[in-house]
Amino acid sequence: MTYDIWLWVTFAVMSLITIALRGSFILLGERARLPDGVQRALRYAPASALAALVVPDLLTVGGQFAPFNPKLAAGLVVILVVSRSRNPWLPFILGMATLLLLRKGLDW
Amino acid sequence: MNASFRQGAREGFRVFLPVSVGIIPWAVVTGVAMRASGMTVFEAMAMNFIVFAGTAQLGALPLLVAGAPLWLIAVTTFALNLRFLIFSAAIAPAFQGFSLTRRLLSGYILVDGVFAVCAERLLKSDDPHWRWGFYIAPSLWAWAIWQFFGAIGAFGASSIPADWSLEFMTTIALMVMMVPLTSSRPMLVAALVGGLGAVVFQDLPLRLGLIVGMAIGMLAGYLAERGVRGRPA
Numbered sequence: 397m398t399y400d401i402w403l404w405v406t407f408a409v410m411s412l413i414t415i416a417l418r419g420s421f422i423l424l425g426e427r428a429r430l431p432d433g434v435q436r437a438l439r440y441a442p443a444s445a446l447a448a449l450v451v452p453d454l455l456t457v458g459g460q461f462a463p464f465n466p467k468l469a470a471g472l473v474v475i476l477v478v479s480r481s482r483n484p485w486l487p488f489i490l491g492m493a494t495l496l497l498l499r500k501g502l503d504w
Numbered sequence: 505m506n507a508s509f510r511q512g513a514r515e516g517f518r519v520f521l522p523v524s525v526g527i528i529p530w531a532v533v534t535g536v537a538m539r540a541s542g543m544t545v546f547e548a549m550a551m552n553f554i555v556f557a558g559t560a561q562l563g564a565l566p567l568l569v570a571g572a573p574l575w576l577i578a579v580t581t582f583a584l585n586l587r588f589l590i591f592s593a594a595i596a597p598a599f600q601g602f603s604l605t606r607r608l609l610s611g612y613i614l615v616d617g618v619f620a621v622c623a624e625r626l627l628k629s630d631d632p633h634w635r636w637g638f639y640i641a642p643s644l645w646a647w648a649i650w651q652f653f654g655a656i657g658a659f660g661a662s663s664i665p666a667d668w669s670l671e672f673m674t675t676i677a678l679m680v681m682m683v684p685l686t687s688s689r690p691m692l693v694a695a696l697v698g699g700l701g702a703v704v705f706q707d708l709p710l711r712l713g714l715i716v717g718m719a720i721g722m723l724a725g726y727l728a729e730r731g732v733r734g735r736p737a
Contacts, residue, residue, distance in 0.1 A: 399568070403547060406574060407554040410564060410581045414557045418588040419611020421596035423604075430593040437726045438586050442559070443691045444698030444721025445583035446682040448714050449563050451699025452706055453675045461703065467672065474676050478683040484529040491676040495669055 466498035512629075512637025516622060520642030523617045524649055531650045533677050534558050535657020540670035541565040548658040552651055556612065559681060560584045565674050572711050583718050591619045598626040598635050606636065613643040615650075689732060694725025 421428060454471040455463050474491040481487075498504045531552075538548035538561070555561055560581040567577050591614060599607055622638060629635050664670060686692040698721020705713030 398542065399547065402574070403543070403568070404550075406564070406568065406577055407551055409574060409578050410555045410557070410560055413578060413581045414555060414560060414585050414588070415608075415611050417582070417585045418592055418614040419608060420589055421592040422599050422607050422611050422614070425596060425600060425607075430589070435590055435593070436729065437722065438590060440691065440694040440722040440725030440729075441583045441586040441718070443682060443685040444694045444725060445563070445580065445718045446559075446678050446685070447695035447699030447721060448702035448717035449566065449580070450675055450678050450682060452702050452713075453566065455703050456706065459706070467675070470672065471675070471679060474679050475683055478680055484526055484680075487680050488529065488533060488673060488676055491679075492669070492672065495672055499669065 466495050466504050469498055470495035506633055508631050509633040509637040512631075512634035512639075513641035514637075516638035516640075516642040517645060519625075520618060520621050520645065523621050524642070524646055527617065527646060527649045528653050530558050530677070531653035532657035532660070533673050534561055535654040535659075536661045536664070536670060537562060537565055537657075537674040537677065539658050539661035540673065541569050545655075545658045545662075549651075549655055552654040556647065556650065557581075557585055558650070559678075562674050562677050566671075567711070567714075569671070570711065576711055576714065579715055580718075587616075588614060591616075591623075595619060595623050595626065598623075598629075598639065601632060602636070610639065610643075613640075613647055615643065615646050618642050618646055690725045690728035693728040694721045697721045697724035 421430070450471075454468045455461060457465050457467075470491045473494045474487045477487045477490050534552070535548060538551060539545070543551070551561055563580050563584045564577050567580060592611070595614070599610060602610075618639070622642060626635055626638055629638070661670070682695060686695045698717045700717075701720045702713050702717030705716045707713070708716065
């Protein structure tokens with residue numbers, strides 16, 4: 397697939413949002429502080445957002461709920477590797493190997 | 505370029521160097537994943553340069569491929585980068601009295617690793633020259649590594665066969681970030697509710713299920729935390 401001008405608009409929007417968040421208090425300086433309660437609630441945004449992106453990919457195939465699929469098997473391998481090892485390459489190598497083995501080797 | 509700036513730069517670089525090695529696989533994988541989503545090498549390198557936020561970039565890829573509307577990508581970027589609001593609030597006192605140009609550059613270039621390693625000493629120092637060196641040197645190094653190895657991934661992606669399901673690298677990368685986050689009970693609740701919520705509501709129009717999942721996951725995490733704290737020890 398190829399992208400059009402909207403890809404560049406998307407880059408610009410993502411960049412502005414990111415700079416606004418990173419720069420927020422650095423730019424405002426002494427004039428603003430974040431309340432404790434808000435800080436605590438915000439801590440859960442990344443974990444929740446990451447899961448909302450990852451889990452549907454692992455549990456569905458072509459938009460249909462189908463938990464028994466090679467992606468979920470590979471995902472479980474990744475979780476195991478990440479929680480057992482500090483090696484930054486290993487999750488990618490073993491996760492992709494599991495997926496390719498199941499898809500190509502076993503034709504699943 | 506006075507002596508205490510150089511001193512700060514040297515020390516900042518030294519403490520960050522070992523941590524910065526961890527950026528390399530990220531950058532390579534993000535480069536490959538951007539190409540697997542259909543971008544040209546030039547577009548991929550431009551995204552690294554303009555957006556410069558690995559998690560948000562990886563999170564945007566499946567949405568770009570699905571042709572999701574811009575506002576959804578914007579909300580996702582916002583949620584995935586919310587942590588920077590907290591980092592920014594924590595680190596802001598160190599930039600007191602700095603020019604707007606420096607603050608803007610500092611905002612663009614702030615990354616997790618530098619914050620994690622440098623924030624504490626940064627806030628303790630009284631010398632603005634030392635602080636500027638101690639912040640900007642490791643940050644520029646992180647930026648350079650990201651751009652360089654991202655480009656390597658983007659160029660290298662062409663030599664990997666197209667039927668190797670490379671788009672799954674995006675999911676793996678997002679999981680590698682997610683799993684260590686879920687070490688506490690409330691975080692795990694936030695991730696489970698967010699993830700399963702996104703599945704349950706996936707048939708909502710405009711991929712709204714993603715937003716619904718994120719929102720109820722965040723709420724569930726917050727409630728779980730209050731539940732844990734409210735319980736007698």
